[in-house]
Amino acid sequence: MVSDKNTIEVEKIVIKFAGDSGDGMQLTGTQFSDTSSLFGNDIATFPDYPSEIRAPQGTISGVSGFQVHIGKSGIYSPGDIADVLVAMNPAALKANLNSLRKSGIIITDIDSFDKKGLEKAEYITNPLEDGSLEDYKIIEAPVTSLTKKCIIDLNLGLDNKSILRCKNMFTLGMVYCMFNRSLEQSENFITTKFKKKPELVTANLAALHAGHNYAYTIELLASAYTVLPADNKAGLYRNITGNQAVAWGVMAASERSGREIFLGSYPITPATDIMHELVKHKWFGAKVFQAEDEIAGICSSIGASFAGNLAITTTSGPGLALKGEAIGLAIMAELPLVIVNVQRGGPSTGLPTKTEQSDLMQALYGRNGDSPAIVIAAGSPSDCFDFAYIACKLALEHMTPVILLTDGYLGNGAEAWAIKKTKDLPSITPCLVNKNVKDWEPYLRNPDTLARYWATPGMPGYEHRIGGLEKQEVSGKVSHNAENHEKMTLMRAAKIERVKKFIPLQKVKGKEYDDLLIVGWGGTYGTVFGAVTDLQAEGYNIAFCQFNYINPLPENTAEIFSKYKRIMVCELNMGQFANHLRATIPQFTYMQHNKIQGQPFTIDELKNKFIKTLAE
Amino acid sequence: MIKEDCSTTCALSRKDFVSDQQVKWCPGCGDYAILSAVQNTLPSLGKKKEDIVFISGIGCSSRFPYYMDTYGFHTIHGRAAAIASGVKMANPNLSVWEVTGDGDSLAIGGNHFIHLIRRNIDLNILLFNNKIYGLTKGQFSPTSDQGFVTKSSPHGTIEEPFLPGELALGAKGNFYARVPDTNPKFMTEVFTRAAIHRGTSLVEILQNCVIFNDDIHEAITSKETKEDAQLILEHGKPMIFGKEKNKGIRLNGLKLEVVTIGENGVTEEDLLIHNAHDEDPTLQLMLIRMSLPEFPVALGVIREVSTSVYEDVLIDQIKTAKEKTKYKSLDDFFNSGDTWQVK
Ligand SMILES: Cc1ncc(C[n+]2csc(CCOP(=O)(O)OP(=O)(O)O)c2C)c(N)n1
Numbered sequence: 001m002v003s004d005k006n007t008i009e010v011e012k013i014v015i016k017f018a019g020d021s022g023d024g025m026q027l028t029g030t031q032f033s034d035t036s037s038l039f040g041n042d043i044a045t046f047p048d049y050p051s052e053i054r055a056p057q058g059t060i061s062g063v064s065g066f067q068v069h070i071g072k073s074g075i076y077s078p079g080d081i082a083d084v085l086v087a088m089n090p091a092a093l094k095a096n097l098n099s100l101r102k103s104g105i106i107i108t109d110i111d112s113f114d115k116k117g118l119e120k121a122e123y124i125t126n127p128l129e130d131g132s133l134e135d136y137k138i139i140e141a142p143v144t145s146l147t148k149k150c151i152i153d154l155n156l157g158l159d160n161k162s163i164l165r166c167k168n169m170f171t172l173g174m175v176y177c178m179f180n181r182s183l184e185q186s187e188n189f190i191t192t193k194f195k196k197k198p199e200l201v202t203a204n205l206a207a208l209h210a211g212h213n214y215a216y217t218i219e220l221l222a223s224a225y226t227v228l229p230a231d232n233k234a235g236l237y238r239n240i241t242g243n244q245a246v247a248w249g250v251m252a253a254s255e256r257s258g259r260e261i262f263l264g265s266y267p268i269t270p271a272t273d274i275m276h277e278l279v280k281h282k283w284f285g286a287k288v289f290q291a292e293d294e295i296a297g298i299c300s301s302i303g304a305s306f307a308g309n310l311a312i313t314t315t316s317g318p319g320l321a322l323k324g325e326a327i328g329l330a331i332m333a334e335l336p337l338v339i340v341n342v343q344r345g346g347p348s349t350g351l352p353t354k355t356e357q358s359d360l361m362q363a364l365y366g367r368n369g370d371s372p373a374i375v376i377a378a379g380s381p382s383d384c385f386d387f388a389y390i391a392c393k394l395a396l397e398h399m400t401p402v403i404l405l406t407d408g409y410l411g412n413g414a415e416a417w418a419i420k421k422t423k424d425l426p427s428i429t430p431c432l433v434n435k436n437v438k439d440w441e442p443y444l445r446n447p448d449t450l451a452r453y454w455a456t457p458g459m460p461g462y463e464h465r466i467g468g469l470e471k472q473e474v475s476g477k478v479s480h481n482a483e484n485h486e487k488m489t490l491m492r493a494a495k496i497e498r499v500k501k502f503i504p505l506q507k508v509k510g511k512e513y514d515d516l517l518i519v520g521w522g523g524t525y526g527t528v529f530g531a532v533t534d535l536q537a538e539g540y541n542i543a544f545c546q547f548n549y550i551n552p553l554p555e556n557t558a559e560i561f562s563k564y565k566r567i568m569v570c571e572l573n574m575g576q577f578a579n580h581l582r583a584t585i586p587q588f589t590y591m592q593h594n595k596i597q598g599q600p601f602t603i604d605e606l607k608n609k610f611i612k613t614l615a616e
Numbered sequence: 617m618i619k620e621d622c623s624t625t626c627a628l629s630r631k632d633f634v635s636d637q638q639v640k641w642c643p644g645c646g647d648y649a650i651l652s653a654v655q656n657t658l659p660s661l662g663k664k665k666e667d668i669v670f671i672s673g674i675g676c677s678s679r680f681p682y683y684m685d686t687y688g689f690h691t692i693h694g695r696a697a698a699i700a701s702g703v704k705m706a707n708p709n710l711s712v713w714e715v716t717g718d719g720d721s722l723a724i725g726g727n728h729f730i731h732l733i734r735r736n737i738d739l740n741i742l743l744f745n746n747k748i749y750g751l752t753k754g755q756f757s758p759t760s761d762q763g764f765v766t767k768s769s770p771h772g773t774i775e776e777p778f779l780p781g782e783l784a785l786g787a788k789g790n791f792y793a794r795v796p797d798t799n800p801k802f803m804t805e806v807f808t809r810a811a812i813h814r815g816t817s818l819v820e821i822l823q824n825c826v827i828f829n830d831d832i833h834e835a836i837t838s839k840e841t842k843e844d845a846q847l848i849l850e851h852g853k854p855m856i857f858g859k860e861k862n863k864g865i866r867l868n869g870l871k872l873e874v875v876t877i878g879e880n881g882v883t884e885e886d887l888l889i890h891n892a893h894d895e896d897p898t899l900q901l902m903l904i905r906m907s908l909p910e911f912p913v914a915l916g917v918i919r920e921v922s923t924s925v926y927e928d929v930l931i932d933q934i935k936t937a938k939e940k941t942k943y944k945s946l947d948d949f950f951n952s953g954d955t956w957q958v959k
């Protein structure tokens with residue numbers, strides 16, 4: 001650890017690691033953020049990778065990036081604009097230059113700026129030489145040649161390809177030096193990861209140390225930065241991605257409800273990691289079933305729910321479309337089911353690896369008939385834990401499908417999570433039939449929730465039949481009676497509406513009576529919150545309402561809206577939540593601010609928009 | 617209403633499985649006989665009533681669970697296989713039956729059908745093959761014969777039909793049986809064998825739809841011709857059939873042929889002995905493909921091979937993971953790995 005250098009203390013810093021998709025930038029970024037959080041920084045991360053796994057090497061379409069935002073405190077998003085860009089080749093530089101702060105630092109591998117590399121990135125002249133980067137501070141490190149040299153010297157017998165794979169560790173070593181970080185976490189990581197291949201342990205450690213020493217001794221880095229530990233609330237922390245958090249939230253719900261987990265799923269970006277995570281936990285009893293398609297994914301889960309499991313299914317936009325008919329079945333059969341939709345850019349295959357709040361309308365209405373379900377949305381990676389837990393709780397207690405919306409930005413993004421104790425989580429009481437339920441019939445309802453009682457195969461005396469055909473109220477027998485259908489349709493709607501009584505009231509950040517109320521929902525929380533917080537600190541009359549409960553909306557929503565002169569709904573789509581508000585709370589006028597670029601909002605662009613609106 | 621739980625204390629009979637719902641198939645529909653045969657099968661299986669589940673898709677046949685006084689779920693078109701798979705994985709102790717039609721499982725549900733069979737989850741599939749879409753009033757199905765004229769094929773169908781058994785064996789199926797809806801005793805025997813077999817058991821029932829495809833299986837099932845038209849297979853027994861019990865199946869090179877005992881020096885010795893347990897499905901496939909008029913139609917249990925069952929391995933993996941885990945609890949797991957303390 002470098003301690004004798006001049007260090008500059010900064011509050012927050014955004015670092016973007018970018019390189020070819022084969023360069024291991026995701027790993028480098030994750031290592032840097034893990035080390036920083038162990039050091040005690042607040043962090044938020046965002047991977048940005050190409051949808052083709054192996055796009056042509058060295059080209060712009062093959063650039064993979066990983067952005068890390070570290071700070072002393074108050075890190076709500078992975079950051080808009082990078083302060084430091086690590087560009088492993090010309091293409092990575094070209095693809096990321098416009099998201100680097102003017103006067104920011106560029107660390108490049110000078111060896112990659114040869115004729116071939118420049119051509120592949122479609123540079124006509126070498127940007128390092130033609131003066132176009134005058135505004136930036138450029139560090140030209142011979143990463144490739146030094147990595148090669150330090151490893152070849154060890155005579156490990158590795159081929160050229162394996163040696164070049166260690167380039168990312170060289171760069172990581174440099175960045176550790178620059179930010180005054182200990183190498184220990186990454187040393188441990190390398191030692192465990194390559195346990196079975198000792199020569200790779202040696203090679204990667206050598207590159208890591210060489211990079212660190214290079215940065216330090218040759219003093220190419222003018223001064224090291226230090227970002228002090230965050231002043232978070234006391235407690236035990238760890239890093240968590242949104243997808244991981246969903247899996248863990250479901251595990252916690254299983255623990256508290258006493259119901260075994262069943263996940264039926266079909267791989268789809270960016271949701272697959274939830275399945276990858278949960279299948280690791282067979283020790284916890286999680287049953288994970290990779291089905292033949294999304295329909296079988298949800299249908300196997302519906303079967304498991306009928307049989308008494310805590311059933312979930314995970315997917316992204318196109319998969320949700322395939323699941324529509326089966327969600328309708330779960331609504332009709334009134335079975336508990338959690339559908340996690342990690343949203344991505346649409347329609348159709350759209351932008352698989354990019355984020356978008358694309359599926360709100362699909363979640364609310366994408367089914368035949370009047371078929372309401374609970375819809376909730378998580379606001380940050382660690383929030384995914386809480387809302388996955390709540391999704392399970394609501395499904396089990398209200399006997400209904402619950403759609404949990406997250407997105408690619410949350411699912412892949414990471415942040416610090418204050419580890420929860422399962423016993424401190426709210427209790428979960430599945431609406432199971434028991435001896436105290438008098439005169440039970442399949443559609444007899446709990447008077448508080450209007451949920452029917454769950455009787456599962458294996459329980460003697462409760463043999464019954466359910467299905468997708470309309471049911472006679474209470475008895476659950478098939479019924480084509482006209483009045484009964486209307487009654488049951490209204491009952492299904494009332495049951496979901498009743499959930500209002502069981503969810504928290506909507507809160508506002510900022511003054512209760514003000515000029516402009518900014519409304520956001522789900523995954524934009526970090527950036528919108530950051531922008532409003534900044535403006536409030538600058539004295540602007542602005543308040544913020546973050547919605548996580550989408551259907552039903554919290555009971556006091558209209559009351560809050562009535563206190564502001566203007567309401568502006570910000571979202572990453574054409575205005576789906578704004579339209580939902582227009583349909584459910586039509587008495588207000590909703591302004592919109594939308595972005596549909598497959599990228600998150602930036603704090604700067606939001607602030608500019610809000611300041612302009614306030615001045616109007 | 618909750619009924620007294622008698623299942624654990626007294627022997628079950630057929631009427632314990634009759635629900636209070638009025639059966640609404642067309643008068644004369646083959647489904648009635650199948651329902652009755654299933655109700656006759658269950659009491660002898662030694663399963664408690666509450667541990668039996670019927671899952672169906674959509675179609676006339678899929679109304680079946682409503683008429684059974686067990687747990688039941690009438691789901692959506694084509695998806696019964698996937699839903700039944702979930703039921704069984706969630707609770708492997710249950711005896712799970714999938715009831716489906718030729719359209720339900722071979723058209724819209726074809727994908728789930730082959731994958732269920734490939735996985736070998738311990739379920740029993742009752743496939744009601746009436747070679748027609750009954751519920752939607754008479755369109756051709758994936759099992760309708762080529763050239764078949766229906767409302768949706770007034771000029772005759774263009775496509776080749778599936779043979780359910782051939783498809784099942786192609787999907788690595790381990791149990792396949794075929795029975796006509798006209799023989800209650802035979803159905804009960806075969807259903808029992810299907811229930812006892814561990815793994816996915818497919819029973820194709822040649823079912824008559826009186827309204828839209830009456831007598832489609834007549835050539836196989838009619839009283840006058842059935843002895844000559846049916847080869848009833850029993851494991852370990854020679855393949856003999858015919859009114860006079862003098863016809864048999866012999867292997868000639870790589871082909872099957874019908875021979876008459878006593879003619880051209882043919883003796884019983886020359887006939888094939890049915891081996892349902894043969895892992896190699898070659899001969900079983902040849903039997904499945906036999907068709908009138910050249911051959912009799914093979915009935916009974918054609919393939920019955922034991923191999924590992926999906927949910928057994930799943931449960932085993934979970935058991936092993938539980939034994940081997942270093943985590944004492946979920947909280948212990950959350951607190952493991954790279955954590956840091958903020959004071
Ligand atoms: C998604 C969907 N598509 C179409 C239908 C209409 N439909 C209901 S049953 C059926 C075919 C039934 O044929 P089969 O499975 O052979 O059953 P059978 O009525 O002959 O017993 C069709 C096409 C439906 N219910 N759902």
Ligand code: SF4
Pocket residue numbers: 640641642644645646647676677746750751824825826827828
């Ligand atoms: S239409 Fe055919 S299959 Fe359907 S109930 Fe009537 S006879 Fe049976």
Ligand SMILES: [Mg+2]
Pocket residue numbers: 675717718719744745746747748749750757
């Ligand atoms: Mg049919």
